[in-house]
Amino acid sequence: MNRGEEVPSGPVDLALFGDVLGQDGTLHRGVWLSVDGGRIVGIGSEAPEARATKRLPDHLILPGVIDAHVHTRSSLLEGIEATTRAAAAGGVTTVLDMPFDAPADPVDTPERFEAKRDAIGREAYVDVALYATFPPTGPLANLEPLARLGAAGFKVSVYGSDPVRFPRIPDGRLLEAFERIADIGIPVAAHQENQEIVDALIADAVAAGRHEPRMHARTRPPVAETEATGRLLEIAHWTGARVHVVHGTLPRTFDLVARHRADGGVVRAETCVQYLLLDEGALDRLGGRAKCNPPLRAREHVEGLWSYLQDGRIDLVTSDHSPYPLDEKDVRDIFAARPGLPGVETLPILLYSEGVDRGKIDLARFAQLLASGPAEAFGFARKGAIAPGYDADLMVIDPNARWTVEERELTTSVGWSPYQGREVRGRVVRTFVRGALAFDGSDVTVQAGHGRFVGPERPDA
Numbered sequence: 001m002n003r004g005e006e007v008p009s010g011p012v013d014l015a016l017f018g019d020v021l022g023q024d025g026t027l028h029r030g031v032w033l034s035v036d037g038g039r040i041v042g043i044g045s046e047a048p049e050a051r052a053t054k055r056l057p058d059h060l061i062l063p064g065v066i067d068a069h070v071h072t073r074s075s076l077l078e079g080i081e082a083t084t085r086a087a088a089a090g091g092v093t094t095v096l097d098m099p100f101d102a103p104a105d106p107v108d109t110p111e112r113f114e115a116k117r118d119a120i121g122r123e124a125y126v127d128v129a130l131y132a133t134f135p136p137t138g139p140l141a142n143l144e145p146l147a148r149l150g151a152a153g154f155k156v157s158v159y160g161s162d163p164v165r166f167p168r169i170p171d172g173r174l175l176e177a178f179e180r181i182a183d184i185g186i187p188v189a190a191h192q193e194n195q196e197i198v199d200a201l202i203a204d205a206v207a208a209g210r211h212e213p214r215m216h217a218r219t220r221p222p223v224a225e226t227e228a229t230g231r232l233l234e235i236a237h238w239t240g241a242r243v244h245v246v247h248g249t250l251p252r253t254f255d256l257v258a259r260h261r262a263d264g265g266v267v268r269a270e271t272c273v274q275y276l277l278l279d280e281g282a283l284d285r286l287g288g289r290a291k292c293n294p295p296l297r298a299r300e301h302v303e304g305l306w307s308y309l310q311d312g313r314i315d316l317v318t319s320d321h322s323p324y325p326l327d328e329k330d331v332r333d334i335f336a337a338r339p340g341l342p343g344v345e346t347l348p349i350l351l352y353s354e355g356v357d358r359g360k361i362d363l364a365r366f367a368q369l370l371a372s373g374p375a376e377a378f379g380f381a382r383k384g385a386i387a388p389g390y391d392a393d394l395m396v397i398d399p400n401a402r403w404t405v406e407e408r409e410l411t412t413s414v415g416w417s418p419y420q421g422r423e424v425r426g427r428v429v430r431t432f433v434r435g436a437l438a439f440d441g442s443d444v445t446v447q448a449g450h451g452r453f454v455g456p457e458r459p460d461a
């Protein structure tokens with residue numbers, strides 16, 4: 001270890017031995033990580049005095065994953081418990097939850113925000129941060145109070161999926177809200193698909209009797225995403241709002257982000273693991289089980305995203321975990337199937353297997369995309385890195401393990417996965433949340449209620 005060994009004095013709660021990824025992206029092989037009071041207190045080559053010790057030679061000790069895009073309550077059958085339990089089993093130690101709660105309870109008032117924050121304290125296995133939202137009409141007086149309560153950002157949609165829960169926000173309203181959010185300083189995100197383009201193409205498809213799965217991708221073409229992204233970035237440009245671009249599926253979406261950044265805009269942008277692992281051909285194979293919004297894309301776009309991952313044009317990778325039961329997915333008419341895939345549990349290891357193990361991204365970049373990137377984007381100052389003072393949120397991977405995704409063995413409420421049968425290299429064998437063992441390689445080992453609410457902290461705040 002350079003820059004001085006940091007060895008704590010006196011016994012610490014926990015000492016872990018393994019290959020530890022440092023904050024600067026260097027992999028320190030065969031070192032000791034010391035944890036005390038739920039925080040990381042040191043990394044060094046000497047074994048510290050510790051109340052508990054675990055040797056994990058040749059295992060990767062990595063920062064716990066922050067999945068910055070999950071929907072715990074978009075389906076009434078899921079919930080905070082199910083999502084965060086699956087998160088713990090997958091190496092995800094913090095999730096950022098969307099505000100579009102079913103049946104008709106968007107998190108747009110301080111009362112709803114506080115109620116959800118309280119529910120985290122009872123139901124969550126891992127830490128949870130929250131987006132808030134605002135309605136399409138009426139006063140915007142709740143924006144500041146929601147930010148004061150600890151909202152990590154505001155999330156809306158320019159494509160209406162549900163008139164109350166997930167409504168379309170008109171452009172004039174976006175402009176007004178972005179002006180106020182610019183003063184508040186937290187990011188604003190908007191599901192970006194052009195409603196007129198998609199609605200017209202679906203109407204044509206339905207009129208022609210075309211309901212087959214591939215029509216989901218055909219009726220939501222690339223221009224629907226890039227037009228809406230450009231519109232949001234322009235509104236951000238002229239208001240100064242800090243913007244977070246969710247689930248970009250096309251290299252061009254990230255080209256627009258780069259242009260906005262070059263013009264001085266503060267922006268972060270994510271893709272989701274399904275846009276890297278699946279292409280639109282999955283719709284033919286899996287039908288409604290491959291339906292998500294935006295849709296899976298042509299192979300050329302998938303390859304383009306991989307090259308953007310390593311060179312830094314994509315800031316983070318999320319799951320957009322949105323699980324629906326199979327009776328809402330396996331339907332004949334693709335337009336009647338629910339959009340959304342389960343994925344919080346498989347996000348880390350599938351990105352590891354397909355990205356790091358295959359040499360498409362390096363380990364330092366992997367940790368940026370899944371841990372330090374989301375922490376920085378949303379101001380989680382104590383999360384996302386292995387360094388003294390940070391929360392001891394850790395994911396341990398056995399890089400030599402080989403296994404095959406078997407959907408019935410996953411810790412999911414819905415019992416299916418779009419990655420069924422996929423061969424995986426590497427396996428998550430331990431998860432620690434603030435120093436507590438949350439997953440031991442077979443079972444989730446903390447109770448509901450271990451998870452805590454996480455709000456943004458700015459270094460200057």
Ligand SMILES: [Zn+2]
Pocket residue numbers: 069071098320322
């Ligand atoms: Zn989503």
